[in-house]
Structures are given as structure tokens and as C-alpha cells.
Amino acid sequence: MTQSPQTQSAQTAGYALQELEKEAGMGAMGEETFAREVRCIDLSDFENRKSEIADELWRAAVEIGFFQVSHHGIALSDIRQAFSMTEDFFSLPDEVKAQYPLARNAGWENKSQVRPSTKTPDQKESYQITRPLMAPLWPGEEELPAFKDTMLSFESQCWQLGMKLLSCFAMKLGFPEHFFEQAHNPDQQTYQSTLRMLHYYATEQSEQGMWRAGAHTDFDCLTLLFQRPGQGGLQVCPGKDLESQRWTSIEPREEVITCNIGDMLMRWSDDQLPSNFHRVRSPLPGEYQGARYSLAFFCQANKDVEILGPQAKYPAISAEDYLQQRIQANFAKV
Ligand SMILES: O=C(O)CCC(=O)C(=O)O
Numbered sequence: 100m101t102q103s104p105q106t107q108s109a110q111t112a113g114y115a116l117q118e119l120e121k122e123a124g125m126g127a128m129g130e131e132t133f134a135r136e137v138r139c140i141d142l143s144d145f146e147n148r149k150s151e152i153a154d155e156l157w158r159a160a161v162e163i164g165f166f167q168v169s170h171h172g173i174a175l176s177d178i179r180q181a182f183s184m185t186e187d188f189f190s191l192p193d194e195v196k197a198q199y200p201l202a203r204n205a206g207w208e209n210k211s212q213v214r215p216s217t218k219t220p221d222q223k224e225s226y227q228i229t230r231p232l233m234a235p236l237w238p239g240e241e242e243l244p245a246f247k248d249t250m251l252s253f254e255s256q257c258w259q260l261g262m263k264l265l266s267c268f269a270m271k272l273g274f275p276e277h278f279f280e281q282a283h284n285p286d287q288q289t290y291q292s293t294l295r296m297l298h299y300y301a302t303e304q305s306e307q308g309m310w311r312a313g314a315h316t317d318f319d320c321l322t323l324l325f326q327r328p329g330q331g332g333l334q335v336c337p338g339k340d341l342e343s344q345r346w347t348s349i350e351p352r353e354e355v356i357t358c359n360i361g362d363m364l365m366r367w368s369d370d371q372l373p374s375n376f377h378r379v380r381s382p383l384p385g386e387y388q389g390a391r392y393s394l395a396f397f398c399q400a401n402k403d404v405e406i407l408g409p410q411a412k413y414p415a416i417s418a419e420d421y422l423q424q425r426i427q428a429n430f431a432k433v
Pocket residue numbers: 295297312317324326333377378379393394395
């Protein structure tokens with residue numbers, strides 16, 4: 100980094116402001132539609148079909164910003180096991196979970212994320228796993244047997260898939276094929292990719308008139324989102340629909356993973372790849388009113404990695420500074 104700290108933080112603040120202004124206008128209900136297609140890209144025979152898959156991913160990401168992947172290599176039984184552990188974790192008493200409090204992007208929080216779009220707390224609890232920060236944050240084996248091993252192995256599978264997808268984007272951006280894999284190195288202390296377990300409260304435990312997750316774009320490069328059948332509510336607003344605030348509902352399907360580009364890759368791609376708004380709305384009367392669980396894996400470049408696009412549209416910024424400014428805008432205390 101050649102800039103003085105002062106110039107650097109002024110630019111950081113300017114960019115943060117721009118992102119937040121966009122987000123602040125997105126809190127309304129808007130219009131709902133099922134009409135827009137969210138493409139599902141088949142990843143089978145990945146190594147042999149890589150350039151064709153890369154073309155399909157690029158088109159879906161550029162044109163819509165969201166896509167789903169099928170035949171992605173993570174076994175359904177592993178996904179189900181990760182969800183079962185997630186339910187077990189959130190069933191622990193609050194006093195137990197409170198021993199593992201959220202700091203930066205690891206640990207447990209409860210109704211503490213206030214989105215700039217809604218300015219109200221998301222009606223959820225979450226527990227985030229970020230490898231280098233976990234030592235004081237794992238429940239003991241006696242509290243939750245096999246939790247740590249199961250979730251770490253799932254995290255690793257998510258990382259592998261995330262890196263596969265990012266290698267396709269690297270090729271299309273003119274970076275070396277393994278560029279993003281090197282930037283998301285799980286063996287270093289600077290690793291900051293995160294597996295987030297989410298539990299949205301059943302209607303009776305939620306405050307009325309609030310969002311399960313207010314409209315937002317993700318901070319990361321790429322998000323992989325796993326949903327449970329029958330637990331809907333995720334809605335996306337592809338860039339084209341931003342002005343009209345037309346929201347497309349994504350029907351949860353167990354065998355596909357819903358993916359979206361985050362702000363970090365948008366910046367890294369000089370805005371060629373858009374990060375788009377999404378949210379989780381509360382159930383409407385007549386819909387399933389029970390709890391909703393989801394799992395999200397956020398590919399976030401290691402702290403010391405410099406984010407600079409192929410055309411250098413924006414000044415270089417470290418992934419650490421980039422992420423920190425977005426976390427601060429969302430959580431008061433961390
Ligand atoms: O739970 C979901 O379906 C979405 C979660 C999400 O968008 C997030 O945590 O960033």
C-alpha cells in the first residue's frame with residue numbers, strides 16, 4: 100500500500116458512504132413477483148466443461164447478479180447434517196450461546212444486526228464461523244458433540260465450491276485461474292471467509308412489522324446460500340429492477356445453492372459484476388409461520404490482500420479495511 104493512511108481512510112469513507120446511501124433507500128416493501136428467471140447452472144463434469152460453465156456463470160452474474168448451481172459436489176447428506184447441527188446449536192439456552200459472543204465476524208449474536216435499509220434489527224440470531232477467530236467460541240464436546248468437526252468440514256466444502264466458482268470469474272476477468280484461491284487462503288491467520296448459521300425466529304417470537312433480514316447487498320466476493328424446503332422468504336432484486344423495487348421470490352430447493360456476487364467482487368471487477376439487493380421477508384398470513392434456518396458462506400479475501408480491479412477503476416484497498424467499514428455500518432458494538 101503506497102497511500103498515506105489519511106488519503107486511504109478518506110477514500111474508504113467516501114466509498115462506504117456511496118454504498119450506504121444506496122442501501123438506505125431500499126427499506127420499502129416494493130412489489131413482489133415470481134416472474135423473473137434466476138438461472139440454474141449445472142456444474143457436473145466441471146473440469147471438462149469449465150470454459151462453457153464460466154461463460155454461463157458470467158452471463159448470469161452480469162445480467163441478473165444471482166444464480167443457482169446444481170450438481171455442485173456437496174452431498175445432500177452433508178447439507179442436511181450441517182442444518183441439523185445448526186438447529187441443535189440454536190436450541191442451546193441463550194446463556195450458553197452468550198458465552199460465544201460475536202466479535203468482528205465470528206460468534207453468536209441475537210437481534211443485533213441493524214440494516215441501513217430498514218434501521219430495525221433483523222428478527223434472527225446468527226453464529227459465524229471464521230477459522231482464525233474460533234478458539235474461544237466453540238461450544239464444548241459435552242455441550243454439542245461433533246459440532247466443531249461437522250461445521251469445519253462443511254466450511255471446507257463451501258470454500259472448495261466457492262473457489263471453483265471464483266476461478267471461473269478470475270478467468271473471465273483476465274486474472275490467473277487460481278487468483279482468488281490464493282486470495283482466500285484458509286491456512287493463514289489473515290483468513291476472513293465466514294460460514295454464517297442463521298435462525299430466523301418463528302412469528303410468535305418476532306417483533307411485528309419487522310424484517311427477518313432487511314434489504315442489503317453482501318460485503319463479500321461471493322455468497323453461497325443454502326435454504327430448507329418450505330422455509331421461504333428470500334427475495335432478490337436484480338439490478339434492472341432496482342428503480343422499480345420489484346422483488347423476485349426464490350423458492351427454496353434443497354438440491355441447489357443460491358449464489359450472489361458481493362460488494363468486494365463488484366469493486367474488484369471494476370463494477371463489471373454487480374452485487375444486488377436481497378432480503379428475507381416475514382411470513383404473510385396463511386404462510387408457514389415457524390422458524391427459518393439458512394446457511395450462508397461468504398468468500399471474503401484474506402485481510403492483507405489488496406483489492407484492485409483489472410482497470411484500476413477504484414484505488415486499492417485492503418480486504419481488511421474494506422470489510423471492517425461494512426461491519427461497522429451494520430453492528431453497533433463489534
Ligand atoms: O437467510 C437468507 O436466506 C439470506 C441471508 C443473507 O442474505 C445474509 O445473511 O447475508
